[in-house]
Amino acid sequence: MAAEDLPSEFDVVILGTGLAESVVAAAFSRVGQRVLHVDRRSYYAANWASFTFNGLLTWIQEHHEESQPEEAQDWSSLLEEGEELIYLSSDPASISNVQAFCFTSEEDEEEEASSPDPPNTTEEETGGANEDVVKETSETESADLKEEETKEKPEERADGAEKEQRFTALNDGKSTVQTDVFRPITQASKTDGKEPGADQPTASAAQSQSEPAKKKISYAQLVKEGRRFNIDLVSKLLYSRGSLVDLLIKSNVSRYAEFKNVTRILTYRHGKVEQVPCSRADVFASRQLSVVEKRKLMRFLTSCVEETEEQRAYNGRPYLEFLCDQQLGDNLQHFLLHSIAMVTEDTPTEEGLSSTRHFLRCLGRYGNTPFLFPVYGLGEIPQCFCRMCAVFGGIYCLRHSVSCLVVDKTTNRCKAVVDSQGQRISCSHFVVEEGSVGTDWKMVTSPPRFLSRAVLITDGSILPSDSDQQVSMVTVPPIAAGCPAVKMVELCSSTMTCMPGTYLVHLTCQSVGSAYEDLSPVVTKLFRTPESHDQENCPSVLWCLYFNMTDSSGLEVEGHHLPSNVFVCSGPDGSLGHEHAIKQAELIFQKILPEEDFCPPAPNPEDIIYDGDNNSSSMGGEENGGAGEEENDGAGEEEEEKKEVLEENDGEEEKKEVVEEEEQSLQTEGIRLQPLETGSGSVGGSDSCSPPAGSQISRRDAVQTPEQHTASTHNPQRESASCMMGN
Amino acid sequence: MHGRVKIKSTAQQEEEKRKEREKKLKIYVAARDACFSKRKEGVWDDEALQLTQQLLSSNPDFATLWNYRREILMHIEAVKDEDEVQKVYEAELSFLESCLKVNPKSYGSWHHRGWVSARLPRPDWARELSLCDRCLSLDDRNFHCWDYRRMVVKMSGVPVDQELSFTDRLIGSNFSNYSSWHYRSTLLPLLHPESPEPPSPCREPPHSSPPPSPQTHSHRVCEEQLLKEYELVQNAFFTDPNDQSAWFYYRWLLGRAEREEMISCVYVSRDEERVAVAFSRPVNAQSVGLLLVLDGQPQRVEWRSVHPRFKHSPVWYVPVVSHVPPADKRKWSELSVEKTSVLQSELQSCNQLQELEPLNKWCLLTIILLMRALDPLGYEKETLAHFQTLKEVDSMRSAYYSDLCSKFMIENTILKMEYAEVRVFSISDKKLTTLCHLDQLLLVTHINLSSNQLQRLPPQFAMLQCLEVLEADNNSIENLEGVYHLPKLEEVLLKNNKISTLAALQPLASCPKLKRLDLRGNPVTQTANVEAELAELLPSVTDLLL
Numbered sequence A: 001m002a003a004e005d006l007p008s009e010f011d012v013v014i015l016g017t018g019l020a021e022s023v024v025a026a027a028f029s030r031v032g033q034r035v036l037h038v039d040r041r042s043y044y045a046a047n048w049a050s051f052t053f054n055g056l057l058t059w060i061q062e063h064h065e066e067s068q069p070e071e072a073q074d075w076s077s078l079l080e081e082g083e084e085l086i087y088l089s090s091d092p093a094s095i096s097n098v099q100a101f102c103f104t105s106e107e108d109e110e111e112e113a114s115s116p117d118p119p120n121t122t123e124e125e126t127g128g129a130n131e132d133v134v135k136e137t138s139e140t141e142s143a144d145l146k147e148e149e150t151k152e153k154p155e156e157r158a159d160g161a162e163k164e165q166r167f168t169a170l171n172d173g174k175s176t177v178q179t180d181v182f183r184p185i186t187q188a189s190k191t192d193g194k195e196p197g198a199d200q201p202t203a204s205a206a207q208s209q210s211e212p213a214k215k216k217i218s219y220a221q222l223v224k225e226g227r228r229f230n231i232d233l234v235s236k237l238l239y240s241r242g243s244l245v246d247l248l249i250k251s252n253v254s255r256y257a258e259f260k261n262v263t264r265i266l267t268y269r270h271g272k273v274e275q276v277p278c279s280r281a282d283v284f285a286s287r288q289l290s291v292v293e294k295r296k297l298m299r300f301l302t303s304c305v306e307e308t309e310e311q312r313a314y315n316g317r318p319y320l321e322f323l324c325d326q327q328l329g330d331n332l333q334h335f336l337l338h339s340i341a342m343v344t345e346d347t348p349t350e351e352g353l354s355s356t357r358h359f360l361r362c363l364g365r366y367g368n369t370p371f372l373f374p375v376y377g378l379g380e381i382p383q384c385f386c387r388m389c390a391v392f393g394g395i396y397c398l399r400h401s402v403s404c405l406v407v408d409k410t411t412n413r414c415k416a417v418v419d420s421q422g423q424r425i426s427c428s429h430f431v432v433e434e435g436s437v438g439t440d441w442k443m444v445t446s447p448p449r450f451l452s453r454a455v456l457i458t459d460g461s462i463l464p465s466d467s468d469q470q471v472s473m474v475t476v477p478p479i480a481a482g483c484p485a486v487k488m489v490e491l492c493s494s495t496m497t498c499m500p501g502t503y504l505v506h507l508t509c510q511s512v513g514s515a516y517e518d519l520s521p522v523v524t525k526l527f528r529t530p531e532s533h534d535q536e537n538c539p540s541v542l543w544c545l546y547f548n549m550t551d552s553s554g555l556e557v558e559g560h561h562l563p564s565n566v567f568v569c570s571g572p573d574g575s576l577g578h579e580h581a582i583k584q585a586e587l588i589f590q591k592i593l594p595e596e597d598f599c600p601p602a603p604n605p606e607d608i609i610y611d612g613d614n615n616s617s618s619m620g621g622e623e624n625g626g627a628g629e630e631e632n633d634g635a636g637e638e639e640e641e642k643k644e645v646l647e648e649n650d651g652e653e654e655k656k657e658v659v660e661e662e663e664q665s666l667q668t669e670g671i672r673l674q675p676l677e678t679g680s681g682s683v684g685g686s687d688s689c690s691p692p693a694g695s696q697i698s699r700r701d702a703v704q705t706p707e708q709h710t711a712s713t714h715n716p717q718r719e720s721a722s723c724m725m726g727n
Numbered sequence B: 001m002h003g004r005v006k007i008k009s010t011a012q013q014e015e016e017k018r019k020e021r022e023k024k025l026k027i028y029v030a031a032r033d034a035c036f037s038k039r040k041e042g043v044w045d046d047e048a049l050q051l052t053q054q055l056l057s058s059n060p061d062f063a064t065l066w067n068y069r070r071e072i073l074m075h076i077e078a079v080k081d082e083d084e085v086q087k088v089y090e091a092e093l094s095f096l097e098s099c100l101k102v103n104p105k106s107y108g109s110w111h112h113r114g115w116v117s118a119r120l121p122r123p124d125w126a127r128e129l130s131l132c133d134r135c136l137s138l139d140d141r142n143f144h145c146w147d148y149r150r151m152v153v154k155m156s157g158v159p160v161d162q163e164l165s166f167t168d169r170l171i172g173s174n175f176s177n178y179s180s181w182h183y184r185s186t187l188l189p190l191l192h193p194e195s196p197e198p199p200s201p202c203r204e205p206p207h208s209s210p211p212p213s214p215q216t217h218s219h220r221v222c223e224e225q226l227l228k229e230y231e232l233v234q235n236a237f238f239t240d241p242n243d244q245s246a247w248f249y250y251r252w253l254l255g256r257a258e259r260e261e262m263i264s265c266v267y268v269s270r271d272e273e274r275v276a277v278a279f280s281r282p283v284n285a286q287s288v289g290l291l292l293v294l295d296g297q298p299q300r301v302e303w304r305s306v307h308p309r310f311k312h313s314p315v316w317y318v319p320v321v322s323h324v325p326p327a328d329k330r331k332w333s334e335l336s337v338e339k340t341s342v343l344q345s346e347l348q349s350c351n352q353l354q355e356l357e358p359l360n361k362w363c364l365l366t367i368i369l370l371m372r373a374l375d376p377l378g379y380e381k382e383t384l385a386h387f388q389t390l391k392e393v394d395s396m397r398s399a400y401y402s403d404l405c406s407k408f409m410i411e412n413t414i415l416k417m418e419y420a421e422v423r424v425f426s427i428s429d430k431k432l433t434t435l436c437h438l439d440q441l442l443l444v445t446h447i448n449l450s451s452n453q454l455q456r457l458p459p460q461f462a463m464l465q466c467l468e469v470l471e472a473d474n475n476s477i478e479n480l481e482g483v484y485h486l487p488k489l490e491e492v493l494l495k496n497n498k499i500s501t502l503a504a505l506q507p508l509a510s511c512p513k514l515k516r517l518d519l520r521g522n523p524v525t526q527t528a529n530v531e532a533e534l535a536e537l538l539p540s541v542t543d544l545l546l
Helices: A019-030 A055-066 A131-141 A143-156 A161-179 A185-210 A219-224 A244-253 A279-285 A289-302 A319-325 A329-340 A349-361 A379-393 A515-526 A579-592 A642-651 A652-666 A709-715 B010-040 B046-056 B061-080 B082-103 B107-119 B124-137 B144-154 B160-171 B176-190 B223-240 B243-252 B339-356 B361-374 B381-392 B397-419 B459-463 B503-510 B530-537
Strands: A009-015 A036-037 A083-087 A095-102 A260-261 A264-269 A272-275 A371-374 A397-398 A403-406 A413-419 A425-432 A450-459 A472-476 A488-490 A503-510 A542-549 A566-569 A608-610 B005-007 B263-269 B274-283 B292-294 B296-300 B312-317 B424-428 B445-449 B469-471 B491-493 B514-516 B543-545
Touching: A009 A019, A019 A036, A019 A244, A019 A425, A019 A566, A019 A579, A036 A289, A036 A379, A055 A095, A055 A219, A055 A542, A083 A413, A095 A515, A161 A450, A219 A542, A244 A379, A244 A579, A264 A329, A264 A515, A279 A289, A279 B223, A289 A329, A289 B339, A319 A329, A319 A566, A329 A349, A349 B046, A379 A397, A403 A425, A403 B361, A425 A515, A450 A515, A450 B459, A503 A515, A515 A542, A566 A579, B010 B046, B010 B061, B046 B061, B046 B082, B061 B082, B061 B107, B082 B107, B107 B144, B107 B263, B124 B144, B124 B160, B144 B176, B176 B223, B176 B243, B223 B243, B243 B361, B292 B397, B296 B530, B339 B361, B361 B381, B381 B397, B397 B424, B530 B543
Parallel strands: A009 A036, A009 A425, A036 A397, A264 A472, A425 A566, B424 B445, B445 B469, B469 B491, B491 B514, B514 B543
Antiparallel strands: A083 A403, A095 A542, A260 A371, A264 A272, A403 A413, A413 A425, A450 A503, A450 A542, A472 A488, A488 A503, A608 B005, B263 B274, B274 B312, B292 B296
């Protein structure tokens, strides 16, 4: 970076590229503010990011490594009279208890079925923060070192006892070295001498299952096809009338993204997965409800849209009580409480009703469920906003941070920031992600909360149906008293988040224990893993990851021990929608620019002209001002920035695949959100007579991001919005 | 600042748009004129095909151009070989597809597509079906597409069961769809016909018999399938009882059998020397060749309708000159359909729904119909109560319900009369608003309609060929059109009605035996000189009450 200095003056400097920060960036840039948006990471979207399989393995590795505290450089030389410095923290530590397991064979073996070794013997334990284990894990995870690893394996297979010893050692190590990390309970129990008995039936079950024609996908294949995965760190959905969808439509940011409908709502009940009838068509078609139940359900759903006196009488009392008094029966009560309102048994009635209403309002706008999911994963969304910001002149730098703030002692306002290169950049406002603010500076009212997350790659859908391309939202009520309610999203390969033949399953809940403690019992019940015993018909877990993430939904944007023009964006929260982040972004925007419109509609590309551009009329696209670098020269091509970036990393041979992937992206036929004014917002509307959705719609229709030279020196991994205007 | 984004002003944008529009219009007009002149000159070349394509893709409703295009295509067909023709028509189909994307409800495009598909040397019907499916999945009520699809199905001979599962699919995605339900009602009788009488074991397997056509086939469905349909449609109306389409389909399922055409009653009167015949359905006796055979001798007779207004009527008579055989023969027609346990269980589920939705009109109406079908007399009280509720919840249609209720009350009274084996028809104080089924009262000698809400005695009333006494006091009758040529009528009691003119009494003059007439409480009695006028109009009346 030393080569090129950034401009020394901005209106707003934003640190962190999470959703709220990115929306704020787009909003400011859109109304003509000069925005500098930086992120210390090498990728966009912070804890909202999506990774390829290999990218995720790298991420896991990073979170196992001790992040060496950067030596706090003394920038006081940059201070002027009456100023002081506030140092930002560089270690967010929002992720903990990262544990990955592989339940499939390492290699693509032909004779797998006849092999005496059941696949699960290759299970890799990567849990804990024990340094040795972590090293080993990182080795197994990097594809380059596979050879070494296969050499290692026969030894393991030859001697089961050695393996057991390893586990023991591991647990010992953990208990001595790291006490604050939760121990995976099942592993612990194995060391209690039960292991042989517990392992035996599973092994045979797995083996009998591996005999049928369907061959299990090996770890090597997952790595090889790793680029087909887009694995989200947070698991959320877009409510089709939620604030994020409204914002995407209002701001025209929607043109950068494409969506798929969640096709069904499922729930786990009485030991099996059932479909929840929520739309009119579902209720009609449901085989599990009697006609009287159908009528009761429809009547309830219709009646609760309007607030009535009867409902008000239940204010403050549990929603469950209200449902009981409606005499709906067990079936309907379960559906309404857990799957439609998605609340707990003690949630107050008014809250339960309002989430039921929200659910119902969202039904039918784009399909038979209230939810949308972005094709290529949720990590797309913050990047879309970054892109909008960049189109209107925002400057982006990844692997670039803000080290400290320069504060005017008398006014207690942040006058400038000092970036990680030691450049002083003046700004009128500073927006920062929560993780970069040291705990001393934060005002935290409630005790810290955590989310438990699990990511599974499975080989089948949890509820097989006619179509293997279902996107399912699954609610799993607490499986025992004291357990958390789990929200699960199962994505199919047409969402472009996993390779064909696999499903990507996200589990989320509020933490009670560690992610492994909270979620592995649910995983064991619903899927076939080495720990599950009688799950013959369940899909197998090929690979899984558990981790905890800070739930910072309680954090306020201001009121901290910080200068008055510094605003804090919290990270992901545990709710299913994106309401929290959008609300926060809008709040920050309104605090700073109360008079301005928040994310007004972006004009059509052809209506944008560039000041100082000699041939502005010839510009069809928006932003070729940077006069194109290397690969971005080919304007008009369907470009897949993300793939291209990877191409940079992975070398020439990948080129062919890029083309393939492009073709695939054309076939996704996802939903494009449209502005409401056109009246065709309801894709699912019965009166919609629009022509068949064109499959030719390119995923990136408007912006050809020019890559500025500064960006290339940064070599950011993702540059979908990495452009620098200016100078 | 250098390089900042600026946005064109609205004025700029509008100016640009205006210019764009002008330019487009110029091109369009020029192309249109070129097409017209080419057509005038009878040119059928590729250029014309190109030009019409350009124009039609921006305006697919230009019928003249489609016609021109067809002329060109027919010309091509005449001069080129089959492969080339196939190619041209295939290109035409993909062009049409783009037109349909612009306007999926264009008459011109769909019609042209039908035309092209029919002429295509090697049609690809599967492709056409999938196009229809795609269109219907976007708008399941696009009737153009439904029409086209019917044509495709007919041309390609899609099996009926496949079509039935097609309707299953459409109904599954949205059951508020008359088209799908109706399509089902045409498919079911083909696929699951009601077995004729008890099915004989030696019946030929169905596939060897010629494909049944809807015209020749009965519209009834076998019971087993009916039960499945009841279940399906119940799911629909329990899910949304306010959706009409399911209820209509349900009524079709429950529907009575069409009555076969038959003679329901023959009345022979020696006194008046006439023969009257009542049919189960209105017929035109003059054209159907109805033959009167007396003592084995076919008679050359001219059948007469009971009222000059009717060309088709259920009742016809003929004056007979020769001697007639003795005694009346009477036979009453059957009114009710078969009473099955199925209907009973349907009634139960509807009652269940009515408990949940006490004010749903479709449910109430269906319950009434089911009760009618099961036991019209036994359920009379409930039926009346439900009608009362119906009139309240659906006040816009209260007159319709009153008429319907009148109809049912008359049917009930006919039944009662049948059981009692009398020729007196009495239905007073039942809030009747209309009269119907009069063809079935051919033999009635005494009718009592007092204290109802009747406004007229309609032309059908003339079917009561045996009537001697008409009681209709305390109604709102203004019009006596139907009291016409009733050969035996002697007494007419019309106290407290709304007859206001002498002209309204004119029809009575055609009844030769009328002796007694009560007009008390009618406005007409206030007319000056009424008594003398009446004496002149109705000379046979000897007992006139005013």
